[in-house]
Amino acid sequence: MKRLAVYLMAGPELPSMAEAAVEGGADLVEVGFPFSDPLADGPIIREAAHRALAAGMRTAGCLAAVAATRDRVGVPLVPMTYAALLERYGYERFVGDARAAGASGIIVADLPVDAMPGLRRIQLVAPTTPSDRIALAAERTDGWLYLVMVAGVTGPRRELPDGLRDLAHRARAVTGVPLLAGFGIATPEAAAGVASLTDGVVVGSAAVRAAHRDGPRGLRSFIASLRAAMDRPAAAVGS
Amino acid sequence: MSAILDHGYGGRFVPETLVPALDELDSAWRRACGDPGFRAELEGLHRTYTGRPTPLYRAERLAPGRRVYLKREDLAHTGAHKINNALGQALLARRLGKRRVVAETGAGQHGVAVAAACARFGLECVVYMGAEDMRRQAANVDRMRLLGAEVRSVAIGTATLKEAISEAIRDWIASADSTHYLIGSCVGPAPYPEIVGELQAVMGWEARRQVLDAEGRLPDAVVACVGGGSNAIGLFAGFVDEAVRLVGVEAAGAATLGHGRVGILHGARSYVLSDDDGQVLDAHSISAGLDYPGVGPAHATMRDSGRAAYVTATDDDAVAAFRVLARTEGILPALESAHAVAHALRMDEEVVVVGLSGRGDKDLGLVAP
Numbered sequence: 001m002k003r004l005a006v007y008l009m010a011g012p013e014l015p016s017m018a019e020a021a022v023e024g025g026a027d028l029v030e031v032g033f034p035f036s037d038p039l040a041d042g043p044i045i046r047e048a049a050h051r052a053l054a055a056g057m058r059t060a061g062c063l064a065a066v067a068a069t070r071d072r073v074g075v076p077l078v079p080m081t082y083a084a085l086l087e088r089y090g091y092e093r094f095v096g097d098a099r100a101a102g103a104s105g106i107i108v109a110d111l112p113v114d115a116m117p118g119l120r121r122i123q124l125v126a127p128t129t130p131s132d133r134i135a136l137a138a139e140r141t142d143g144w145l146y147l148v149m150v151a152g153v154t155g156p157r158r159e160l161p162d163g164l165r166d167l168a169h170r171a172r173a174v175t176g177v178p179l180l181a182g183f184g185i186a187t188p189e190a191a192a193g194v195a196s197l198t199d200g201v202v203v204g205s206a207a208v209r210a211a212h213r214d215g216p217r218g219l220r221s222f223i224a225s226l227r228a229a230m231d232r233p234a235a236a237v238g239s
Numbered sequence: 240m241s242a243i244l245d246h247g248y249g250g251r252f253v254p255e256t257l258v259p260a261l262d263e264l265d266s267a268w269r270r271a272c273g274d275p276g277f278r279a280e281l282e283g284l285h286r287t288y289t290g291r292p293t294p295l296y297r298a299e300r301l302a303p304g305r306r307v308y309l310k311r312e313d314l315a316h317t318g319a320h321k322i323n324n325a326l327g328q329a330l331l332a333r334r335l336g337k338r339r340v341v342a343e344t345g346a347g348q349h350g351v352a353v354a355a356a357c358a359r360f361g362l363e364c365v366v367y368m369g370a371e372d373m374r375r376q377a378a379n380v381d382r383m384r385l386l387g388a389e390v391r392s393v394a395i396g397t398a399t400l401k402e403a404i405s406e407a408i409r410d411w412i413a414s415a416d417s418t419h420y421l422i423g424s425c426v427g428p429a430p431y432p433e434i435v436g437e438l439q440a441v442m443g444w445e446a447r448r449q450v451l452d453a454e455g456r457l458p459d460a461v462v463a464c465v466g467g468g469s470n471a472i473g474l475f476a477g478f479v480d481e482a483v484r485l486v487g488v489e490a491a492g493a494a495t496l497g498h499g500r501v502g503i504l505h506g507a508r509s510y511v512l513s514d515d516d517g518q519v520l521d522a523h524s525i526s527a528g529l530d531y532p533g534v535g536p537a538h539a540t541m542r543d544s545g546r547a548a549y550v551t552a553t554d555d556d557a558v559a560a561f562r563v564l565a566r567t568e569g570i571l572p573a574l575e576s577a578h579a580v581a582h583a584l585r586m587d588e589e590v591v592v593v594g595l596s597g598r599g600d601k602d603l604g605l606v607a608p
Binding site: 035053059112114152 | 250251252253254255256257258259260395396401405408409412413414415416501502503504505506508511513514515516517518519
C-alpha cells in the first residue's frame with residue numbers, strides 16, 4: 001500500500017489534528033517547527049509558521065507538542081524544520097530530545113545532502129539534483145527519501161510537474177529505500193498520480209490549509225479523500 | 240556526535256534544490272577570476288560607465304585639524320558602491336547564459352544598480368523590495384521602473400530587506416535554470432559572500448593608492464558603515480593586511496555584530512539578531528540599507544579575531560552627521576554612509592578614510608531641510 005505522509009504545523013491543536021489526519025488515513029505525520037525565515041516554504045506554510053510563532057511556539061513547545069501527539073497516535077512523527085533552530089538548540093540535543101518525545105527521525109529543509117554528514121536525517125532531493133548526489137542522499141538518509149517534485153517552494157500546484165517521473169526513476173535506480181514525493185500535491189487526483197510513480201506522497205500546504213480553515217473534521221475528510229484515491233486500483237488512476 | 244558540527248561562518252544552509260545552481264555559479268566565478276578578459280571587461284566598464292576610480296576627497300571643513308578623507312562612492316554611477324557588484328555579477332550572469340536576473344533591495348541603491356546593469360546588458364530584471372522600504376524610498380522605486388525593472392512589493396513580515404532577500408531566494412529556487420540571483424551584499428550562501436567581497440574590493444585598492452598618493456603613508460583608520468557589510472568589506476580589503484585600524488559602524492537598532500549571536504539566516508552562518516530559539520528578530524534603523532538583522536560572514540570572522548572593531552551610531556547621530564557634512568562640504572551623504580561619518584567625527588586618529596558609500600538624494604524625505 002502506498003504511504004501517505006501529512007505535514008502539520010506544531011501548535012496546541014497538533015494532537016487533535018494529527019489524530020484526525022491518522023483517522024483519515026495518514027501513515028506518518030511531519031510536524032513543522034516554525035521558523036521566522038523559511039526559505040523553502042510558500043505562503044500557506046509561511047503564514048502558519050507566523051501564526052505559530054505569534055502564539056509563542058518555540059522549540060521546547062514544539063517538542064512538547066510532539067510528545068503530546070505521541071500519546072494520541074501510533075504513526076511515526078517526524079519534526080521538519082530549519083537549521084537555525086538546531087543551531088541554537090544544539091544539534092545533538094535536538095536529535096536526542098526529539099527522539100525522547102517520540103519522533104522517528106527529523107527533516108531539515110535547508111541542510112543539503114553533503115552538509116553535516118554526522119546528523120542523521122531524512123534527506124531531500126529535487127529534480128535539479130544530479131544522480132551522484134541522489135545516491136549520496138539515499139546512502140545517508142534515515143529510512144526513506146523525500147523527493148521534492150518541483151524546483152520551487154512548498155505550496156499547491158495545479159499540474160503535476162514533468163520532472164517527477166525522471167526524478168523517481170533516477171532515485172529508484174540507485175536505492176531501495178521508500179521514495180515519498182511532495183511539494184505541490186493538493187488534490188486526490190494528484191496524490192494518486194504521484195503515488196503511482198513512487199512509494200507514497202507527502203501533503204503539506206493543502207493539509208495545513210484544510211486544518212486551519214476547516215478544523216479536524218475537515219482535515220480528516222480531506223486526508224480520507226486522498227487515501228481513497230491512492231488506494232484505488234492503479235488502472236483507474238490517470239497518471 | 241560532535242562530528243555533526245562544522246563551526247565555520249558562511250556555508251550553504253539552503254534547500255538541496257539550490258545546490259546545483261550554487262555549484263554552477265561557483266565554477267563560473269572561478270573561471271572568471273582566472274580569465275584576464277573578464278577582469279579587463281569589468282575594468283573597462285568601471286572606467287567608462289561607472290566613473291572609476293572614484294575620488295578620495297579630503298574633508299577639511301568637516302574635520303578641521305585632522306586629515307579625514309571620504310571615498311566618494313556617492314559619485315559612482317547610480318549613486319552608490321552597489322554598481323561595482325551589480326556590473327560584475329551581470330557579466331557573470333551573461334557568462335552563465337542566464338537571461339533573467341532577480342535581486343532584492345533595501346534602500347533601493349542595489350536595486351537601481353541592478354536595474355541599470357540589466358538595462359546595459361539587455362537582461363530581464365525583477366527586484367523584490369519590502370513594502371515599507373518602497374514607501375520610504377519611493378524615488379528609487381521610480382528609478383528602477385524607468386530603467387526597465389519590475390519591482391515586486393514584499394508585504395510579509397517586517398516588509399523590509401530581510402523579507403525581500405527571502406523572496407528573491409524563493410524566486411531563484413524556482414527559476415535558477417534561467418535566472419541569476421544578483422545578491423546585493425556580502426551575505427547569503429557560498430560563494431556569494433566571496434563574490435560580492437571581491438567585486439567590492441576595487442574601492443579598497445583604489446583608496447589605498449589614493450591615500451598613499453595624498454599622504455605618503457597609510458591611514459591610521461578606515462571607517463565604513465555595515466548593514467550586510469559589502470561597502471565595509473570592500474573598503475577594508477585594501478588595508479586588512481596592514482597596521483591600519485578597521486572600524487565598522489552599525490545602526491544602533493540593527494547592531495548584529497554588537498548584540499547578535501551566531502545563527503543562521505539567508506543560507507549562511509554568521510551573527511544574527513535572534514532570540515533564544517534562533518528565531519530572527521526585527522532590526523530598526525532610519526536607513527533602509529542598514530535595517531537588516533544579519534551580516535556577512537567575513538565580518539563575523541573579523542569581529543571574533545579582533546581584526547576589525549564594530550561600533551554603533553544612532554538614527555540621530557546619522558541625521559546630525561548628514562547635516563554637518565551637507566553644510567561643511569556641500570555633500571549630501573546617504574543616511575547609511577552618514578553613520579560612518581558620525582563615528583569618524585568621534586575618533587581621535589589623525590588620518591582616517593571614511594567610506595562614503597552613497598549619495599543622499601534618496602533620503603531627502605527623511606531629513607527635513
